[in-house]
Amino acid sequence: MPEDALLEVTTLNKAFGTSTVLHDVSLTVRKGEFMTLLGPSGCGKTTTLRIIAGFESPDGGRVRLSGVDVTDVPSYERDVHTVFQHYALFPHLSVADNIAFGMRMDKVPEAEIRTRVPEALSMVKLSGFEARRIQSLSGGQMQRVALARAIAGRPAVLLLDEPLGALDLKLRKEMQLELKGLQKRLGIAFIYVTHDQEEAMTMSDRIAVFNHGRIEQVGTPGEIYEMPKTSFVADFIGGANIFSATVLAGAEGRARLMLEGEHELDVPLDPYESLPAVGKRVKIAIRPERVKVFYKDELPFGLIRFEATLKDTVFLGDACQIYLQMFKKAPERLTIAWAGGDRYAVHDDLDVPVIAAVQPEDVYILEEDHD
């Protein structure tokens, strides 16, 4: 475990009735880190958060906070506060009383509360809102009050359960940057749950990608994007073309693969990747934006070259999506490529022969899936 570990979660298991929702989830969050738990709904990210908050107890595994085992400590004695998905503000209390609630429970002197409430409000840019009723606030303002209430008690860790889910897109984008800025200023570790991969990429120091109750990969946004370990991660973050391949040979950090039984290619391995056994079937991923489409056979040196047929193009405004048929044995299997937003650079003629090309290092060999 790293020395600056603040929160350690080890081999959490949890089942509701007969369905297992968490399977050996282990995670370390460092001091002052913005950690995002990312995954589709029902992947276990919210359950993990609720276990850290103390609202659920795990069937197995431990939660340690600042080196102390808090697995059996009730939520009200944990130095952890939560920003709830639907804010959970107390409608019978004013904005100031909502923010003071936690401090009053902790028996903070009233004089100190009177200075800390405006402080918390100014941090979320709601100065002067002390006396307002919760019912009179807009969604974005309620979001900010919920945030102020959670940070006012200065917890060691702040948990955020899809806090921006109910806001409209423009406000969400603004709040993303603001939250990130606030987190850096406060130096509190944030554990942020979301299903929005773009949100995760924008805000996080590190991302833990969840799927079916397991963590598939933990890493910085760059690592997750550039070196996805599993087909789920590759596909969930940014989208990917996933193919199956057979290992033909391998040596000195390179592997020779037979792609979908018809294309041979030679790819470098990432430093952490071990050499797969010869003859093994693996999955590989190629990012759509790394697939280059050429209309004439004049490739730069060093690219892997595929003969392909142009099947469809979709103009998306900032980019163009191109569907290619690359495999004769599996013609229904289309490869997606991205081109820049210049729509005139993309041909309108369909069913014409083109050349698709990728850099060898843009081909990732994936680990086996769990299921």
Place this chain on the structure above:
Amino acid sequence: MKKSRGMGLYCAGVFGFLYLPLAVMFVFSFNDARRNVVWKGFTLKWYSALFQNTDMMAAMLTSVELALSAAAIAAVIGMLASYAMVKHKPFRGRSAYDALLSVPLMMPEVALGVGILTFLVRAGYELDFFALACSHALICLPYTIAAVRARLISLQESSLEDAAMDLGATEWQAFVKVTLPLARPAIISGALLSFTVSFQDFVTSFFVAGIGIVTMPIKIYSMIKFGVSPEINALSVCLLLATFTLIALNAAFAVRPDEASRH
């Protein structure tokens, strides 16, 4: 136009059917005649006779005390029962528990009255005021639970108790500082309903009231045995006004949409 006029007539018919008998009673409570059927002129003498009738006033007081006690008992038990139903994870026999709590609503009151009476006599418990108040609380309970449970479910969905505990409140503090104040309008509304149910109850009181306990409905029943006096019309009008007041209060206390926490 034609259609809405038809609808208007239909509505007038329904309201007439519901309220015409009450209107007749209201008018004849001011009728200066012993016999009800003929209008002889306006008078308030039946009202003054009513308020000078000490038996009648005593019965009124008994009914009010009884209704207050029953409403209070039902409010406490109803709140706790609803809290248990909403708060606890599904347990074995929970649907039976839910159903049993609303049985008094569907059960013939005669059966309930006989049952309570038999039980109390068997148990050797004297048929006193407290026994009657508890019996009334029993028939009020489904109303309290209906009012409170709906409110608690919406509170539960907005994770307010979780939020309170997350901020350092113990389970008890979360209940007292968050759940109880937010459930208060529903508790009051349930209590007002209970008050009306208890106040107008005849059947259960008829079975369970011991000697010397005369509630208002029992008093009216015993007076009718000697013929319908216009005094009874006056009394009924008073009861009617009291009931309308309670219904209006209940509407005022009912949870307004903006009071419920937003989702």
